[in-house]
Amino acid sequence: MEKGVPIRSISRSIAALKAINRHGSLSMMEISKASEVPYPTACRIVQTLLYEGLIEQEPARKRYRPTAMVQTLAHGFQQDDRLVKAARPHIVELTRRFGWPVSIATRVGRNMMLRDSTHANTSLTFEQYYPGFTLPILDSASGKLSMAFAPEEERLMILKWMRVSQEIDLQYLATAQASLDVERIRRQGYAVQGRNHFNLTPGKTSSIAVPIFMNGTFEAAMTMVFFVTAMKLEVALETYLEELKAAAILISHDLSEGVGA
Template identity: 60%
Template sequence: MEKGVPIRAISRCISVLQAINRRGSLSMMEIAQTSGVPYPTACRIVQTLLHEKLIEREPARKRYRPTMLVQSLSHGFQESDRLVACARPHIVDLTAKVTWPVSIATRVGQQMMIRDSTHTMTSLTLNNYYPGYTLPILESAAGKAYLAFASPDEQAAVLEAYRRGEGQVDPLTLQYAESGGMFSDIIEAGVATKGRNPYTATPGKTSSIGAPIFNSEGVCGALVLVFFSSSMKMPDAVKQYGDKLKIAAAAISRDLSEPLSRAA
């Protein structure tokens, strides 16, 4: 194999597994469409993943979902473990107070990846977002909240990657970020927003508010509250939930900044 040339079969298998893991439950046709893999090939890959017990077929319908074995693929990745452990009681408490689901997300390249969420704890959700689901960094409240408080070098690297065509972003959104106006507005407000997000599992039906999370070295993730777009206007949502979100994010940040011996 030539240096730098991927093995297409492996790339397709990863795409299929990522599609199922991100969406939680998909039909065979949805798997092929979401992963961009031809239907016959997707069928063979799904059979392989079933054999390896990384996915399972739902008993009552022809849909496929990830199994607990998928988590074994991330056992070597420890960076977000402490964030999830520190954040869990806070996001559970926040959801109990506001009813809407709350998630923790961290940056992975041009994406924000969900590390933990409370979507399964409330009926006010259209989809259960499991760890591993990703959203474009500049097209999500989590990503904008994170990036506004990132270092200038990190901001520049993300924007340069977008200019090279890496990642999904609306040209006007990119222009707003490049002007510096987006980040200054978010810093002043303390939260970022995204209305009717087209990149979720239910495009356009949910909106979100995000607040940054910090550790002793700087921003390390974001706390995000998701609500139905039809339930209220964004200014009303920020007024009602913005301060609660910031308080929860600050509490997580304090826990993360404690020495490990004290946090334990």
């Protein structure tokens, strides 16, 4: 990886699986378009994923969906997890008071991965998200937060990985990188995404993310998601930001003190 030579076939297979997992159910043509791989290649990838039990064909129609095996791949991120144990009571309480779902995510490679969420605890959500769901790091509030609080060397390495990836348009990457205001995010202590385009309901939700630290080092992002039609981002910040920050401080304290270990 130091030489910037990823294995193309593996990258394409991962892209296809991520697309199916993100959308829940896709046709072969949709898989090809969403993962940006040629149709014949998508067909071979789907056959391999079917063979490995990671996806299945829906009954009576030619659409493909992830199986429970995909979720088990992320199972270890939640079970006996110190971060989840420390954060869970706080995010449940926030959702009880606010109504909106709250999630915890950490960086895994070029993506942010959900470790826990309260989508199942509220009706104020379009979809339920489970541990293992991933979001692009430059197109999510949690990802922007993670990039801002990453050491400069680590941030540059992530961007290098993205530049050599054949999944990412370089013009898009340049634009997204230019809009990432690291100093402002660190100074204000939060990041936002005005419209979430890379989730199960593109464009229908917005997000606010605040940092969780362990012994002074950034550990995870805590994100509240709300309907775009329910309120403007500015109103959400004014209403919820301080309480989100206060909860993140409590989680950081518990994590640093070993609560839930």
